[in-house]
Structures are given as structure tokens and as C-alpha cells.
Amino acid sequence: MAIADEVAELRSIAEQAVDKARAAGADAAEALVQGGAELSVKVRMGEPELVHEAGSRALGLRVFKDHRSAVTYTSDFTPASFDEFIRGTVGLAALSEPDELNELPPEAELALGPQPELELWDDATLTVDAGEAIRRALRGEQAARDLDKRVTNSEGASYGRTVGASAFANSSGFSGAYRGSYQSLVVEPVCDDEGGKKRNGYHFTASRFLSGLEDPEHVGREAARKTLAKLGARKISTREAAVVFDPEAGRAILRLLFSVITGTAFYKKSSYLIGREGQPIASQLLTVVDDPLIPRAPGSRPYDGDGLPSRRQAVVEAGVLRTVLCDVYSARKLGRKSTGSAGRGVGGAPGVTSTNFVMQPGTTKGADVVAQTPAGLYVTDMMGFGFNPVTGDFSRGASGFWIENGKLTYPVSEITVSANLEAILQGIDLVGDDLDFRSSTAVPTFRVARMTIAGS
Amino acid sequence: MPQLASRAPFAPAGPAAIDAAIAQRLLSVALASGGDYADLYFEYRASADYVYEEERVRNVGRGITLGLGVRVLKGDATGYAYTEELSTERMLATARTAGQIAAGGGAAPVGVPAQIAVADFYPVAMPSIDAAPQGKLELLRRADRAARAYDARIVKVECSVSEELKEILVVTSDGRLARDTLPLLRFGVRAVAESDGKRQSGSSGGGGRYGMEYFDTPARTPEAHGKEAARIAIVMLDAVDAPAGEMEVVLGPADSGILLHEAVGHGLEADFNRKETSNYSGQIGKRVASDLCTVVDDGTLPSSRGTINVDDEGHEPQKNVLIENGILKDYMHDRISARHFKRAPSGNGRRQSFRHAPLPRMTNTLLLPGSHAPEEIIRSVKRGVFAKRFSGGQVNISNGDFVFSLTEGYLIEDGKLTAPLKGVNLIGNGPDVLTKVTMLGSDFELSDGMWTCGKDGQSVPVGVGTPTVKIAAITVGGTKAG
Numbered sequence: 024m025a026i027a028d029e030v031a032e033l034r035s036i037a038e039q040a041v042d043k044a045r046a047a048g049a050d051a052a053e054a055l056v057q058g059g060a061e062l063s064v065k066v067r068m069g070e071p072e073l074v075h076e077a078g079s080r081a082l083g084l085r086v087f088k089d090h091r092s093a094v095t096y097t098s099d100f101t102p103a104s105f106d107e108f109i110r111g112t113v114g115l116a117a118l119s120e121p122d123e124l125n126e127l128p129p130e131a132e133l134a135l136g137p138q139p140e141l142e143l144w145d146d147a148t149l150t151v152d153a154g155e156a157i158r159r160a161l162r163g164e165q166a167a168r169d170l171d172k173r174v175t176n177s178e179g180a181s182y183g184r185t186v187g188a189s190a191f192a193n194s195s196g197f198s199g200a201y202r203g204s205y206q207s208l209v210v211e212p213v214c215d216d217e218g219g220k221k222r223n224g225y226h227f228t229a230s231r232f233l234s235g236l237e238d239p240e241h242v243g244r245e246a247a248r249k250t251l252a253k254l255g256a257r258k259i260s261t262r263e264a265a266v267v268f269d270p271e272a273g274r275a276i277l278r279l280l281f282s283v284i285t286g287t288a289f290y291k292k293s294s295y296l297i298g299r300e301g302q303p304i305a306s307q308l309l310t311v312v313d314d315p316l317i318p319r320a321p322g323s324r325p326y327d328g329d330g331l332p333s334r335r336q337a338v339v340e341a342g343v344l345r346t347v348l349c350d351v352y353s354a355r356k357l358g359r360k361s362t363g364s365a366g367r368g369v370g371g372a373p374g375v376t377s378t379n380f381v382m383q384p385g386t387t388k389g390a391d392v393v394a395q396t397p398a399g400l401y402v403t404d405m406m407g408f409g410f411n412p413v414t415g416d417f418s419r420g421a422s423g424f425w426i427e428n429g430k431l432t433y434p435v436s437e438i439t440v441s442a443n444l445e446a447i448l449q450g451i452d453l454v455g456d457d458l459d460f461r462s463s464t465a466v467p468t469f470r471v472a473r474m475t476i477a478g479s
Numbered sequence: 480m481p482q483l484a485s486r487a488p489f490a491p492a493g494p495a496a497i498d499a500a501i502a503q504r505l506l507s508v509a510l511a512s513g514g515d516y517a518d519l520y521f522e523y524r525a526s527a528d529y530v531y532e533e534e535r536v537r538n539v540g541r542g543i544t545l546g547l548g549v550r551v552l553k554g555d556a557t558g559y560a561y562t563e564e565l566s567t568e569r570m571l572a573t574a575r576t577a578g579q580i581a582a583g584g585g586a587a588p589v590g591v592p593a594q595i596a597v598a599d600f601y602p603v604a605m606p607s608i609d610a611a612p613q614g615k616l617e618l619l620r621r622a623d624r625a626a627r628a629y630d631a632r633i634v635k636v637e638c639s640v641s642e643e644l645k646e647i648l649v650v651t652s653d654g655r656l657a658r659d660t661l662p663l664l665r666f667g668v669r670a671v672a673e674s675d676g677k678r679q680s681g682s683s684g685g686g687g688r689y690g691m692e693y694f695d696t697p698a699r700t701p702e703a704h705g706k707e708a709a710r711i712a713i714v715m716l717d718a719v720d721a722p723a724g725e726m727e728v729v730l731g732p733a734d735s736g737i738l739l740h741e742a743v744g745h746g747l748e749a750d751f752n753r754k755e756t757s758n759y760s761g762q763i764g765k766r767v768a769s770d771l772c773t774v775v776d777d778g779t780l781p782s783s784r785g786t787i788n789v790d791d792e793g794h795e796p797q798k799n800v801l802i803e804n805g806i807l808k809d810y811m812h813d814r815i816s817a818r819h820f821k822r823a824p825s826g827n828g829r830r831q832s833f834r835h836a837p838l839p840r841m842t843n844t845l846l847l848p849g850s851h852a853p854e855e856i857i858r859s860v861k862r863g864v865f866a867k868r869f870s871g872g873q874v875n876i877s878n879g880d881f882v883f884s885l886t887e888g889y890l891i892e893d894g895k896l897t898a899p900l901k902g903v904n905l906i907g908n909g910p911d912v913l914t915k916v917t918m919l920g921s922d923f924e925l926s927d928g929m930w931t932c933g934k935d936g937q938s939v940p941v942g943v944g945t946p947t948v949k950i951a952a953i954t955v956g957g958t959k960a961g
Contacts, residue, residue: 067754073836074580075559077573094540098563108543118612120535153579178756178877213756213877221758223877256878261724261960291532292635292671292678370542406873407882409904409956413671413680418721418904418956420873420882437880439906439956441723477723477906477956 033058033080033190034200036100040084040109041192047113049086051127051194053330056082057369059187064153066160067179074153083369084112090121094372124355127329132351132361133197134332138325141201142318147233148184148204156182159239163210166243173254174247178211178223180239191367197330205231205321208239210246216254224250229461231319249403252424256434259425259478265399266440266474267392267426270457272402273466275419277382279444280311281464283412284338284346285364285375286353295415295445296344304344305448308385308469311339313348313364315378322379322463328367333378336362342448350375381458382466389457392468394429396453400476401426402440415444421476438478447471485660487523487646488545488565495565497521499591502650505549506589509574510652513581514551514558516814517574517589518651520791521547521565522833526643527608531619533635539612548833549574553581555815559836592656597788597795600779601688606662607642610691615640618666618694618701625705626670632716633709635671638701640664647791655793663784663940664689665929668704672712679718681711682886685927687784687942699927711868711887714899721888721903721957727863728905728953729856729891733924734869736943739846740932741872741881742909743767743774747801747809748827748839748934749816751876758879758910759807767807768913771849774802776811778826778842784928785843785942792828792837799825802913813839831937838935843942849919853947856918858894864955865889865896866905879909882956904956912953920947 037054044052058080065073081098093115097108151159164180183206190200207229214222226246228237268276283294296304315324315333324333329351336346349357350365350373366376393401402423409418418441424431442450455468488495502519509517523545530538547570548561558580562573607615619638626636645661667684683704686693694700730738743759751757759767768774778787778796787796792814800808812820813828816839829840857865865888872883882904889896925944932941 070554071556071580073557073559075836076576077559077561077834079561079563079834081563092538094538096542099543099545100564111541115539115541118529118536118539118616120537122535122537176754176756178754216878219758220879221756221877223756223875258954263960291637292673293680295678371540372538406875406880407884407904407906408871408873409882409884409902411680411886411902413678414901416901416903416958418884418902418958420880420904420906420956422880436878437906437908437954439723439882439904439954441721441903441956441958443958475723475956475958475960477954477960479725479954 029058030188030200030202033188034198036082037190037192038198040082041194043106043109044084044086044113045194047110049088049113051087052084053127053193054082054084055367055369056190057187059185061185062153062156063181063183064156064160065179065181066157066164068177069161071157072179076153081369084109085372086112086116087125088113088116090123090125091116091119092125093119096369124352127193127195128331128351128361130195133195133330134199134326135197138199138201139316141316141323141325143201143203143231143323145204145232148186148206151184151233159208162239163208163243166240167210167212167247170244170247171251173214173251174212175215176213178213180210182208191330193330199326201325203231206233206236208236208242210243212247212250214250214254222250222253224253231321253434256422256436258437259435259476261477263473263475265396265470265472267396267399267401267468267470269401269403269468270466272405273469274462274464275405276447277380277464277466279410279417281377281380284344284348286347286349286357287375288412289347290353290356293412295413300344300347302344303342305339305342306451307342308451308454309339309342309448310383311381312337312383313377313380317379320379320460322377324378327363328365328373329361331361331363334363348375377464380464384456384458384467385454387453387455389455389468392453392455392470393426393431396426396429396470399426400435401431417442417444417447438476440474440476442474447474485646489521489648490646497648499656502656503589503591505570505574506650506652508571509549509551509578510589511586512578513583513585514553514578516552516652518550518649518792519547520833521648522645524643524645525608529615529619529640531623531638534623536616544832546833547573549577550836551577551580556580557836561834589652590654592650592654594656597657597659600786600788601662601782603662603690605690606644607664607690608644614691622668622701622705625702626668626709629706629709630713632672632674632713633670634673636668638668640666649791649793651793657789657793659788662688662690664693666704668708670708670712672716674716677716679712679715681708681715683707684929687928688782688786718899718901720959721900722955723957723960725952725954727860728950728955729860729863729865730945730948731865731867732920732922732946733926733944735866735948736844736846736926736945737869737872737883737930739774739945740841740844740943741874741883742907742912744841744844745874745876746879746909747811749810749812749820750839752810753816753819757876762807765807766805767910768802768805769916770805771916771919772802772805772913773847775800775847776841776844780843780942783843783925783942784930784940785841787842790826790828791830792824794824794826794828796826796842811839811841813837829939831939835937838937840934840939841932841941843944846945846948848921848923848946851918851920853920853922856920856947856949857891857896859918860891860894863891864900865891874909880906881909882906905953906956907953912950915951916948917951918949922946
């Protein structure tokens with residue numbers, strides 16, 4: 024089926040589901056229907072290893088009855104099962120307990136006007152079939168292996184593309200639908216290091232538009248360069264030092280910030296930033312926005328998971344916490360208005376999600392952040408999950424390079440970097456200008472004045 | 480094999496019943512382009528969730544997932560396709576799509592598969608999903624009350640029950656047909672404590688392949704989990720900054736198995752060794768741990784979260800000895816790696832769902848006990864860290880570096896537990912850390928089922944277990960240098 028027809032069909036299924044739920048006795052209902060097709064291939068050492076191809080469709084339903092709610096999902100669209108599923112959902116709501124906040128958003132807040140055109144779809148995405156996807160992956164992997172003899176092995180190269188359509192309707196009159204495309208290529212070379220250790224690395228390119236992808240050869244060479252640079256990595260002694268985060272590793276720090284500035288985290292008392300709105304929570308160099316309206320960006324969306332219009336939010340401005348991102352429920356819980364930040368999958372109720380969550384670039388050239396650092400750690404990879412949102416305590420495994428006199432000297436691994444998130448954000452003293460939108464959470468290179476590095 | 484009433488549409492009496500003849504036809508189509516091997520994986524999963532928050536039932540949810548995944552192998556290459564619609568037409572199209580990985584060549588005839596008998600390692604009289612929902616809501620209320628009653632400083636409690644019942648049917652072109660029904664239950668409590676402007680949280684949970692009888696054991700009642708979550712939150716109010724640097728660490732029993740899972744488990748999954756990207760590649764027969772260490776992966780432990788009656792490729796689970804007295808004995812295999820290493824599959828081929836191709840995965844990974852009393856182990860440490868509870872871990876397979884995140888830990892000073900420590904990561908290198916195991920307790924415990932393992936974007940439930948373990952040196956990633 025052509026994807027444009029599919030958008031219309033999904034929208035009609037969503038509207039029908041809402042009508043049926045109302046007919047089955049629900050006071051209000053909303054339905055999300057998602058359909059899509061994915062192709063992913065993986066090659067390794069010059070041979071195809073996996074071709075994975077499928078289409079799928081699923082429906083998520085939320086109903087309200089007497090301020091009680093239930094949330095269900097199904098992928099079974101046969102008429103008899105579908106009707107039974109909707110009746111069952113309405114019955115299920117009786118099990119929950121009444122919560123006066125359980126109702127649809129007021130009509131005045133819904134995105135009832137025309138949807139913004141965000142250029143989320145590229146016709147060219149589907150021109151890449153399994154054969155072409157394999158060729159692109161092979162080219163990427165080959166370029167990595169050709170760059171240097173020390174690239175002895177490979178975790179492979181993968182090309183993936185997804186096209187999808189999403190429709191959302193509620194019984195207050197909201198009905199929206201849009202489609203999107205996305206493609207990516209990643210190459211993961213492996214090098215042999217001394218002492219039998221192996222070093223792996225990767226580089227990836229991703230875009231909603233096929234033309235937005237980097238060349239496979241470029242991806243492969245970058246991946247090999249990054250991996251080779253790790254040869255001879257060693258542990259360093261425990262110390263305090265400046266830490267520079269590259270955009271890949273630094274993104275994780277911004278995810279932590281997101282996790283403590285949501286309405287849900289606030290009402291659940293799961294944030295160390297409760298009560299800090301309007302106050303400085305970070306260095307003046309830090310400005311963070313959540314912007315769902317950037318054309319072609321991976322995290323863009325025309326409306327949110329409650330059916331509210333998408334809008335740009337300044338989250339942190341020159342270090343001051345400006346906005347706590349809320350969906351309808353958490354906003355009501357906190358006695359305020361939704362910021363249009365609800366995300367939603369078919370499997371669950373709406374929840375606060377980020378869209379394009381971006382640390383605004385500074386004026387220093389990306390490469391100059393390291394160049395202006397007399398001594399410190401340049402972190403390129405982090406691992407693990409050591410963060411306590413309630414206290415802000417942060418500790419995570421890291422690897423990267425030791426900086427001496429503005430230059431990367433030797434690779435470092437098997438260490439942790441630790442500090443409280445408050446101290447990390449307050450300690451940002453240099454922000455690069457090298458921002459890109461491969462991922463929906465994006466940061467430029469930035470430096471934190473001082474963190475604890477635990478090593479030998 | 481469990482005798483629970485089946486509700487999967489593909490079950491023998493279901494509306495889309497799959498028998499050996501239909502399976503044979505699908506497999507023949509899958510192999511028509513010349514593939515070497517094909518399998519079918521039918522899955523029906525019913526799940527439910529109950530969330531209790533602010534002293535009321537906040538959320539009830541249910542979901543149904545149904546589908547068929549078809550896999551075709553040609554040499555080391557895999558073709559994979561799936562469908563959520565079990566019409567003959569769609570199933571045949573899915574089989575053809577998966578078969579395209581093989582480009583031409585003769586089609587081998589496929590015989591009629593024969594059903595294999597499987598053991599029943601998780602007998603339940605009634606899956607929890609069939610038990611009355613009101614009973615589950617009562618469990619949530621009990622946990623909530625217990626957590627609040629523990630201490631006046633508990634300001635927030637959230638509890639949840641998640642349950643599923645999964646039915647699978649695996650049919651292979653080499654003639655195996657296996658059915659299984661897998662119950663899975665998980666109960667969790669999170670409590671937040673507040674005092675003097677300080678706030679901390681604690682969690683407790685558990686479960687496994689149980690029905691409601693899970694809650695009958697004293698340590699597993701809703702009250703026990705509620706109190707435990709509250710206890711940790713209160714203890715953590717007094718937590719101090721953790722030290723930074725290498726030191727002696729004592730790991731408590733049960734959940735410390737996550738160290739084992741990350742430090743050695745993943746590196747022994749044979750796909751990495753087939754590709755020679757693991758630092759355990761080519762190490763069989765060599766010393767990889769101190770001679771105190773015997774590590775097994777056992778998919779047959781009764782009712783444990785990682786237990787299976789049959790793996791997702793139709794093979795029986797086993798108790799596989801991976802490391803014996805410090806010597807590497809074996810890897811964990813799926814069909815592809817077993818063929819590569821010219822041996823029988825080890826029952827470790829697992830997948831998240833019908834949308835995923837199987838991979839070698841752990842089931843329940845255990846470090847067997849030693850001879851020391853746990854108190855004796857703690858007494859032997861002059862200055863170090865006692866690690867009791869964890870929130871997760873991760874490993875880099877290639878170089879063996881792993882981390883795991885500590886959520887409840889204490890300083891050890893002169894052989895005694897002293898101050899509780901703020902959350903901290905431990906980082907080490909797998910092959911290195913196991914050589915530094917210098918004492919093992921006699922107090923082996925299996926983790927109360929709560930762990931989920933992620934690999935290549937696929938999540939599967941797993942079990943872990945250890946005794947108390949002393950590691951001579953590992954890096955503690957605190958903030959207090961020196």
C-alpha cells in the first residue's frame with residue numbers, strides 16, 4: 024500500500040476505535056495507530072550476515088470512565104477481536120481508582136488547526152532495497168578495513184531504514200496523522216591491541232533524508248580512525264581534572280538533565296531540581312531548548328501525544344531553569360499547563376518525552392575546546408547507568424584520551440568520571456560550535472571544569 | 480509440558496491452528512530459494528500491568544502481541560521476516576521474503592516435523608494473569624501501606640505488578656516442533672524518603688516464572704518488598720560520598736551476579752567468539768579466573784526468571800559449565816555458533832519476540848559457592864566497599880571493560896560495615912577481575928527475579944546468583960579522590 028493511503032487508513036482506524044469506545048460506554052477515549060515497514064541489513068567481513076524485513080501495525084487505546092482509566096494495545100485488527108478488545112478496555116477501566124485529573128485535555132488546548140509542515144518524509148528512502156542496502160554497508164565496512172592493516176576484524180556494518188505513519192484521534196475532536204522516514208549506516212571495526220585485548224569503535228550517519236547521509240566510505244574511514252586511536256589505551260591514576268565531552272558522549276549528560284526537568288519527575292519527587300525554576304542551575308554558558316518544530320530533524324513532530332500543538336520550549340536559558348516539560352497529566356498534578364511535551368507509543372499512556380533536545384552551540388570552534396585545555400580528560404565513550412535523579416549523584420564508566428597542553432596524548436580506558444550533576448552543569452566553562460542533528464538529543468563539544476576521575 | 484489451557488490462535492484448537500503439515504508447507508516455501516535451514520517462531524503474548532501511586536490504582540493496562548517470525552539460514556547469513564497477521568497468504572509471503580537471503584540453488588525437501596517432549600521447569604496451577612485483578616490491587620495496597628508504615632520520613636511510594644503469559648511454537652526444517660507456555664511475574668516497590676531537605680529513594684522487587692504463589696514465601700510478601708524499599712531509602716539519607724580509586728570490594732550474595740553477567744557472561748556468548756571479537760576468543764582450556772571460580776549458566780533452575788523449557792530455536796536448556804575452577808570450559812551457543820564450532824547447541828538460542836532473530840543469550844548465570852562465612856570475608860577487609868544492591872551494568876565485549884551501578888553500598892573500615900555510600904559505579908575488566916577473586920562465601924543465593932538483559936536491541940529476562948565474593952582490587956568510581 025502506498026504510504027499516503029496508509030496514513031489515511033490509520034487515521035480512519037483511530038477515529039473508529041474512538042467512536043467504538045464511546046459506544047461501548049467510555050466517557051472519553053483516544054487512540055494511537057502506528058504502521059510501518061523496516062528493512063535492516065548487516066554485513067560482516069565482506070559477507071551479508073542478516074537481512075531483516077517486515078511491516079507491522081498496532082493500536083494503543085486509552086479510555087476514561089468515571090475518572091477511571093485503562094490503557095491497552097493490540098496488533099490484532101480482525102473485526103471480531105477488535106470490537107472485543109475495545110469492549111474489554113472499557114471494562115478494564117473499572118479496576119482503576121477514580122482520579123479527577125483523568126480526563127482529556129480541554130478542547131481549547133488541542134491542536135485543531137492545520138498541522139505544521141515539518142518535512143519528515145523522504146520518498147527516496149524506499150528506493151534503497153535490500154541489495155542496495157547491502158552494497159552501502161559493504162562499502163562502509165571495506166573502507167574501514169582498507170584504511171589501515173591494524174583493522175583486523177569487524178563487528179560489521181549495518182544499514183537500516185524505517186518508514187512509518189502515525190495517526191492519533193480523541194473523542195474531543197482531535198484527529199491528526201503524519202508519516203516519517205529515517206535511515207542510518209553504522210560501521211564498527213575491531214583492532215587487535217597488545218596483550219590480546221581488542222579495541223572496537225564505530226561511526227554512524229543518520230538522517231530523515233537519504234541525501235542527508237554521509238558517504239559510506241567516509242563513515243567507514245571515520246570508524247576506523249576512531250578505533251585505531253584507542254590502541255594502547257591505559258588506565259590513569261585517580262585524580263580530579265577538567266573533562267571535555269565530545270558530542271557523542273556529551274549527549275548522555277543532556278539526557279540526565281532531561282530526566283530531572285519533567286513534570287513527572289517533579290510530581291514523583293524524583294528530581295533534585297524541584298523548587299529551582301527561575302533559578303540558576305547551570306553555568307551561564309548553558310542554554311538548552313526542546314524544539315519539535317525543526318524541519319527534517321529526527322525528533323520533530325506536528326503535535327504531541329495528548330493532541331496538543333508542538334511548540335519550542337526554552338528549558339535552560341543562560342544557566343537559569345525556565346521550563347519544566349509537562350504532559351497534560353503531570354501538568355494538572357503540578358497545577359499548571361501542559362507544555363505540549365507528551366510522547367506516546369502504542370504500548371502505554373502518554374508520558375513526558377523530549378523532541379529535539381538541544382544544547383545551543385557556543386562560539387568556540389569545536390576542535391578548540393581541547394586546544395584550550397591545558398590538562399584534562401577528553402571523553403568519547405561512556406558506559407553504565409550510574410545516576411540518581413533524586414540527588415543528582417552521577418558516576419559512569421568512561422574512555423577517551425588524556426589532554427596535555429591542548430593536545431590529545433594517549434588513549435585512556437577503564438576509569439569512571441563522577442560528580443553531582445549540579446556541579447557538572449555549573450562547571451561548564453567552554454562550549455563548542457560543533458552541533459549536528461544525527462540524533463534527537465544533540466550537544467556540541469563542551470568542557471566541565473572539574474570532575475573526579477577514578478582509576479588505579 | 481504445561482497443561483494450561485491454551486489461548487494462542489495458533490494452538491491446536493485455535494482459530495489459526497498450526498499443525499505439522501502447515502508448518503512443513505511454510506518451511507518448504509522458506510527454503511524454495513535454496514536456503515540451508517529455516518525455522519518458524521509463533522508467539523502469542525498477553526500482558527498486564529497495574530501501577531499504584533499516591534495511594535490509589537493509577538494505571539491498569541493490558542496488551543496482546545501475536546505474530547510469526549520466519550528465519551532462513553544460508554551459510555552464515557540470515558534472512559528474517561515477520562508478520563502479525565496469521566492468514567495463509569501472509570504467512571507464505573513472509574516465508575518467501577525470509578527465503579530471499581539464498582539466491583537460487585536447489586530446494587532441499589522438508590520432512591514433517593515431529594513434536595518434541597519438553598520438561599516443565601515452571602509448573603504453575605494458574606498463571607497470575609488469570610487470577611482475579613482485585614487480588615493484585617490488594618497486593619499493591621499492602622506494599623504501599625508497609626512502606627509508609629516503616630518510617631514517617633517516607634513521602635512517596637509507587638508499586639507495580641507486571642505479568643505476562645507467552646505461548647510459543649517453534650518448528651524447524653530439521654524436523655523439530657516444540658510448544659511452550661511461559662508465565663512471568665514481576666513485583667516492584669519504590670519509596671522516596673525526605674528529611675532535612677535531603678531526599679533519597681530505594682527499590683525492592685522480585686518475581687520469576689510463578690503464579691500468585693510467589694507471594695507466599697515470607698521474604699517475598701508485598702510487605703517484605705515495601706519495607707525493604709523503605710529501609711533502603713531511609714538508610715541512604717545518611718549516605719556519604721563514595722571513595723574513588725582501586726580498593727578491596729566485597730560483593731553481597733544474589734544480585735552481585737550482575738557482575739558475573741557483565742564481566743564474563745557476555746564475553747562467553749559464542750557469537751562474539753565465532754567472530755573472534757571477544758577477549759575470550761581462543762581461550763578454552765586456559766585459566767581465565769582464580770581457581771575459586773566455577774561459573775555455570777543453567778536454564779533449568781525451577782521457576783527462575785531466566786529459565787526456559789525449550790529455547791527459541793527448539794533446543795532443550797541445559798546446565799552448562801562455563802568456567803570450572805578458573806579454567807574456561809565452554810561458550811554459550813545458538814544454532815549458528817554451534818554449527819561454526821561443530822558441536823551441539825547448548826540451549827541458549829533466545830530472542831525478545833517474533834520480530835527478532837535468535838542470538839546466544841544467558842539464562843541463569845551463577846557463580847558457585849566457596850567455603851568462607853560471609854562475616855569472615857568482611858572481617859578480612861581493612862578499608863574497602865561492601866556492595867549490596869545494584870541498578871544495572873554494561874560491558875564492552877571487545878576489551879572486557881565493564882561497569883555496574885551500586886545503589887546500596889557501605890564503607891568497610893577495619894573489618895566492619897560503617898557509613899552507607901552514595902550511588903556509585905564500579906569499573907573493571909572482566910578477565911582481570913575474576914583472577915582477583917580471593918574469597919568466596921558459602922552463602923549462595925539466587926537473585927529474586929528482576930533482571931532483564933539487553934543485547935543488540937533485544938531484551939530477555941535473565942537470572943543471576945552468587946555467594947558473597949571478595950575481589951582484591953577493583954576501581955570504585957566515587958567522587959572522593961585520595
